[in-house]
Amino acid sequence: MRTVLCIALAALLVSFSTIASLAAQGPPEATVRDFFNGQQMLVTYREGGPLYGTFFTLQVHFCRTGRYITFGESRRHTVLDNEQVSRFTDEGTWEVTTIRGQMVLRYLSISGQPNMVAINIAPNGRVTLGDGSITVIRQGVAQCPR
Numbered sequence: 001m002r003t004v005l006c007i008a009l010a011a012l013l014v015s016f017s018t019i020a021s022l023a024a025q026g027p028p029e030a031t032v033r034d035f036f037n038g039q040q041m042l043v044t045y046r047e048g049g050p051l052y053g054t055f056f057t058l059q060v061h062f063c064r065t066g067r068y069i070t071f072g073e074s075r076r077h078t079v080l081d082n083e084q085v086s087r088f089t090d091e092g093t094w095e096v097t098t099i100r101g102q103m104v105l106r107y108l109s110i111s112g113q114p115n116m117v118a119i120n121i122a123p124n125g126r127v128t129l130g131d132g133s134i135t136v137i138r139q140g141v142a143q144c145p146r
Helices: 002-025 029-036
Strands: 039-047 054-062 067-077 083-099 102-109 114-121 127-129 134-141
Touching: 029 039, 029 083, 029 102
Parallel strands: none
Antiparallel strands: 039 054, 039 134, 054 067, 067 083, 083 102, 102 114, 114 127, 127 134
């Protein structure tokens, strides 16, 4: 009886350590791709310092076709205490891939500008981009042309 209990306990410990190591590795690319695929995301971040930095708000539509459409806005305060607002749009292609062991969101604008940003998945499942300062929040189904 004691041997059976020890074997069961050892098997339980091995299964817990396997689950913990899989969780530590993070979700596979396909799971992260599904997180973005067909979704409209609110992406926010700041560039520059707290006083005169620029705050960006983007509505990004990640189409199932591998295309994206972005409607963005930047806001910054000038030294004369004016608020400067710029609006812009962009589109291109996107993919989730791994480069040198880091999962990234790689995108190519129709202007020809290639970009990539690291994807970070917190233990609670929260997704951030870059160094963690770029937030990503689901806003519903992407509005993509057919």
